[in-house]
Amino acid sequence: MPPHVSVENQLPQDLYEAMGRFISSHPQWDQYRLVQVAIAGFLFQQGCDERVVAQHYLKGLFHHQPDPCRMVIDR
Numbered sequence: 001m002p003p004h005v006s007v008e009n010q011l012p013q014d015l016y017e018a019m020g021r022f023i024s025s026h027p028q029w030d031q032y033r034l035v036q037v038a039i040a041g042f043l044f045q046q047g048c049d050e051r052v053v054a055q056h057y058l059k060g061l062f063h064h065q066p067d068p069c070r071m072v073i074d075r
Contacts, residue, residue: 007035019031019034022034028063033060033063036056036060037056037057037060037061040053040054040056040057040060041057041060043057044057
């Protein structure tokens with residue numbers, strides 16, 4: 001797993017509130033995933049051609065949470 005770096009940032013109040021509303025209505029997202037996908041998406045759209053950036057962007061968009069109601073049977 002790649003190392004993680006902690007980042008502190010100040011957001012405009014309205015952007016912070018919009019992020020909170022989005023996360024509240026999309027429980028599979030959290031603030032960390034949202035920021036990671038936003039940064040990777042920005043870099044990707046600005047022409048960053050590093051494969052790892054595209055991987056983070058796509059992984060974040062298509063992240064799949066296991067269904068807690070789905071039963072797994074081991075044989």
